[in-house]
Amino acid sequence: MKTAGFFRATQMAAIVPALAVGLAATSVRAGSAAQPGQTVGQPPGAPLPVGLYFIDTSSFGARDISPRSTDSTINLPSFLWATPAEIGGGRLQVVVLQPITASSTKGAAYQSGFGQTLLAAQVAWKLGHDLNFSYLLGAYLPSDTQIVIQNAVLHQRFALTYNGDGWNLTGNLLYGTFFETRSATGAYYPDFLNLDLTATKHFGKWEIGPVAFGSTDLPTNNPSYARQGQVAVGGLVGYNFGPVNLQAYVTRDVVQRHYAGLETRGWLRATVPIYQDKGETAEPSPPLRKF
Numbered sequence: 001m002k003t004a005g006f007f008r009a010t011q012m013a014a015i016v017p018a019l020a021v022g023l024a025a026t027s028v029r030a031g032s033a034a035q036p037g038q039t040v041g042q043p044p045g046a047p048l049p050v051g052l053y054f055i056d057t058s059s060f061g062a063r064d065i066s067p068r069s070t071d072s073t074i075n076l077p078s079f080l081w082a083t084p085a086e087i088g089g090g091r092l093q094v095v096v097l098q099p100i101t102a103s104s105t106k107g108a109a110y111q112s113g114f115g116q117t118l119l120a121a122q123v124a125w126k127l128g129h130d131l132n133f134s135y136l137l138g139a140y141l142p143s144d145t146q147i148v149i150q151n152a153v154l155h156q157r158f159a160l161t162y163n164g165d166g167w168n169l170t171g172n173l174l175y176g177t178f179f180e181t182r183s184a185t186g187a188y189y190p191d192f193l194n195l196d197l198t199a200t201k202h203f204g205k206w207e208i209g210p211v212a213f214g215s216t217d218l219p220t221n222n223p224s225y226a227r228q229g230q231v232a233v234g235g236l237v238g239y240n241f242g243p244v245n246l247q248a249y250v251t252r253d254v255v256q257r258h259y260a261g262l263e264t265r266g267w268l269r270a271t272v273p274i275y276q277d278k279g280e281t282a283e284p285s286p287p288l289r290k291f
Helices: none
Strands: 051-063 070-087 090-097 100-104 111-114 118-128 131-140 153-162 167-178 192-203 206-217 229-240 245-257 263-276
Touching: 118 153, 192 229, 206 245, 229 263
Parallel strands: none
Antiparallel strands: 051 070, 051 263, 070 090, 070 100, 090 118, 100 111, 118 131, 131 153, 153 167, 167 192, 192 206, 206 229, 229 245, 245 263
């Protein structure tokens, strides 16, 4: 079976949860709760074979800010259960993701901690002709770690995947709505929208192709808030070792707004099937994907 980490907590770039910048400032900026880019390289629109999976996506990014860069390391370990249950003909899938992040702002000492836990359920449908669509509904829970977003977020994802002839052509739209826009530390949190794009091709055990993502804060009624946004492009290579599938990709911002500099980020993803229903091996299994 081909494996490839499942969906952007792809992102989930800004951090998952994103790092709050300048907590002492009067108008604090914060990025997307779902890390932009965390689901690229995956086909989250397609249903998974019934089973339990461990998926871990790690990344390191450096943002070009003079005289010293702002760096961050983000680890997104998760468990995903593709259940045998169906809703409206689509497979019900459940995920738990616990981000771990560390950051250094403009060369300062690193700070680290646990980010917001993501609890979510997804329904994925096969539409026919190798087209698939999924809808995810969940929430990022509140966090006490001050270097990440702290407030609860209602989270939705809409993914469309074509996975015929070894291709993975996927667009995944991630939408977040904050229950409260102000944190206890004074940070302001606008709603956000991310889009992760993938166009990879499998050649035997190998996978290769371009990826891209964009993120933006949605309009807000806070006139002092400087909305953040970015667009990044890159390339991905993956190899299926059998029970373990590895993917690596590098992305670079080509456009940024109010992040103070362009970011280069390297990503590594491992997918390990813990259990799979052998009764499903009669039909081809789609590549795995990552929350």
